[in-house]
Amino acid sequence: MQTTVTARATLRHTEGLHARPSVKLTKTAKLFQSRIEFALSEEGPWIDAKSILKVMAARAPRDTILAIRAAGPDAERAVDAIVRLIETDFAEERPE
Secondary structure (H helix, E strand, C coil): CCCEEEEEEECCCCCCCCHHHHHHHHHHHCCCCCEEEEECCCCCCCEECCCHHHHHHHCCCCCCEEEEEEECCCHHHHHHHHHHHHHCCCCCCCCC
């Protein structure tokens, strides 16, 4: 049985989830084995965080509260890393 980990984080980047933050989000998600998704509301639709095209297509504006979920062997670390990335306004940081 896989554990699903969920969290929420507020998008503070001035221009929202545009190209640079989208690339950083996708690169961070790809560091993990778990399936990682986010949504602009907890009801969905859920977006594959490892797909740059899908992430950029979300066009999430500043101050959006993103719902994040991951399922897999490193789900907790994955969610922690994604939340930290968003909360630090996409600063350069590597998960532990």
